[in-house]
Amino acid sequence: MSVKSITSEPRRRARNPLAALAFVTLLTGIGAGLGGMLLALLLHGIQHLAYGYSVTHVISSESFLEGVTGATPERRVLVLTMCGLVAGLGWWLLYRFGRPLVSIRQAVKSDDPRMPVVSTIVHALLQIVTVALGSPLGREVAPREIGSVLAGWLSHRAGLSVEQSRIMVACGAGAGLAAVYNVPLGGAVFVLEVLLGTFGWKALVPAVVTSAVAALVAQFGLGNEHQYLVPSLTVSTSLIVWSVVCGPIFGAAAWGFTELTKRARAEAPKDWRLPVLSLLNFAIIGVLAMHFPQLLGNGKGPAGLAFDGNLTMALAAMLLVLKVVITASSLRAGAEGGLLTPGLANGALLAIVLGGAWSLFWPGASSGAFAIVGATAFLAASMQMPITAVVLVFEFTRVSHDFLIPVLFAVGGAALSFHACAKWVPVLQFSAGFNWGGAGKAR
Known part of the structure; x- marks a missing residue:
């Protein structure tokens, strides 16, 4: 059963569906890459300022764990208390005054896959800020939401069909994941296995392209690095x-x-x-x-x-x-x-x-x-x-x-x-x- 549309605005159809899909695919990859890069830079910047390590270089060789360990115990308590204030007041105000949130999974099943722009962006920023301050939750949902809200808006503006729009919203989520973690293949497979449940060509091509483009774009600001530096290990x-x-x-x-x-x-x-x-x-x-x-x-x-x-x-x-x-x-x-x-x-x-x-x-x-x-x-x-x-x-x-x-x-x-x-x-x-x-x- 699909989710009801968030708006009664009629959907216009693209004159050239293939060209429109290619255009949305490219822009989604670029936008998700920029969004993921900016969110990651914001996260690192807040971490460095909050815990006072390597403040002159936002992207440095010093890890978050090293920075937190080097901070005084009192500073950790102060920063986490601030995190509680930001999280509590931020989400309470969002729920009270913002438009109802639409999850990515709901959007992918909706007759109108668009997500509320302002509420979704605020929701994503709150996640990034709180994780940067020390929240134990993951930061990967935020770039996925930014990629999806962009893809939904672009799909509507370009006049894509409902089926194509759903695919692009899922691709936007995968592209955001690919950008923030530099995992182009992982982002594409996430779209196909988790969000869409199909490896068909209609989904495969935009999923691969958007994730690859997003990861490439994000590398301009974050570098071509992988998440964990693992020593040489052998299988026994x-x-x-x-x-x-x-x-x-x-x-x-x-x-x-x-x-x-x-x-x-x-x-x-x-x-x-x-x-x-x-x-x-x-x-x-x-x-x-x-x-x-x-x-x-x-x-x-x-x-x-x-x-x-x-x-x-x-x-x-x-x-x-x-x-x-x-x-x-x-x-x-x-x-x-x-x-x-x-x-x-x-x-x-x-x-x-x-x-x-x-x-x-x-x-x-x-x-x-x-x-x-x-x-x-x-x-x-x-x-x-x-x-x-x-x-x-x-x-x-x-x-x-x-x-x-x-x-x-x-x-x-x-x-x-x-x-x-x-x-x-x-x-x-x-x-x-x-x-x-x-x-x-x-x-």
């Missing part, structure tokens, strides 16, 4: 067997994380409670960050440490528990953001724990290798995008293609486990509740 028999054995564990953990965040987001307030809960939530995160600066941000820091092999089992376990808790609490408080990089970090941290225990009995694989495989499996299951997750992690890290074997084993096991949990856990919960109710009546 121990790692392959571990991938087969532990893949289902990552799927079950991803299902639990997905259910937790889904419920937290569904229960988030949109009234006066939002600023109150948001301020309290982020102030508590700031206190935790006094001792665990790795918690701040979208999860890139912990994931990078895991890929480098710079985490102990104990620290990885502690960070994993805290990351899950603060991610859910931030959504429950009303903050918005993605779950791509948080999911990647959770998988990497869980892999350090499971891999460390495995190595006690069968050594031979590095902790970084475990983290690469685990991060991919968890991301694939938690976001229901196995192909996209594999492509993204390989573009994020540029690891050897030898890792395809253990990664695919783990992703396959995680996907099966996730679907088994989604199918059988509710049944078991219902059965258990029914039996308890019957036992209660018998007594």
Whole structure:
């Protein structure tokens, strides 16, 4: 069932549909690339100013984790408290005075795929600002929304059909993802696998072109760099067997994380409670960050440490528990953001724990290798995008293609486990509740 149009304005048809589609495809790629680049520069600029590191060079060799660790504990609390104020007041005002938001998935199914321009831009900027200040949620939704709102507007102006407009809105989202993370193939596959559910030519060509153009445009401001600098890693028999054995564990953990965040987001307030809960939530995160600066941000820091092999089992376990808790609490408080990089970090941290225990009995694989495989499996299951997750992690890290074997084993096991949990856990919960109710009546 499609979503109702946000406007009654009649749609005009293009005189030359093919030329109009080509024009919109090119402009969407360019616009999404510029949007992703500007959002990334804004994010880096706020990070550097908030935590006072490398302030003379917005794009520098010093990472966010290094900058946060170098800041005083008191400064972390102050910045996170400010984050709570921005998040709480910002989203409360948006919900109160802005037009109702339309998600990308809703737009792709709508009779009029346009999204409200001003509200969507404000929503995206709030995500970027709060993640820059230390929110544990992901920043990838913001550039996707900017790309989609642009694509929807261009498609309407060019007179594309509803079907073409839906495809272009999805392509705008993929192009935004490609731009901000420099993942042209990952952006295109995300469109085809996740948003449209087809690899047909009508979707394939614009998805590939928009993502490639966006990534190229963004490189002018962000450089041709990948997200994680991973040391040389090798595949061993121990790692392959571990991938087969532990893949289902990552799927079950991803299902639990997905259910937790889904419920937290569904229960988030949109009234006066939002600023109150948001301020309290982020102030508590700031206190935790006094001792665990790795918690701040979208999860890139912990994931990078895991890929480098710079985490102990104990620290990885502690960070994993805290990351899950603060991610859910931030959504429950009303903050918005993605779950791509948080999911990647959770998988990497869980892999350090499971891999460390495995190595006690069968050594031979590095902790970084475990983290690469685990991060991919968890991301694939938690976001229901196995192909996209594999492509993204390989573009994020540029690891050897030898890792395809253990990664695919783990992703396959995680996907099966996730679907088994989604199918059988509710049944078991219902059965258990029914039996308890019957036992209660018998007594």
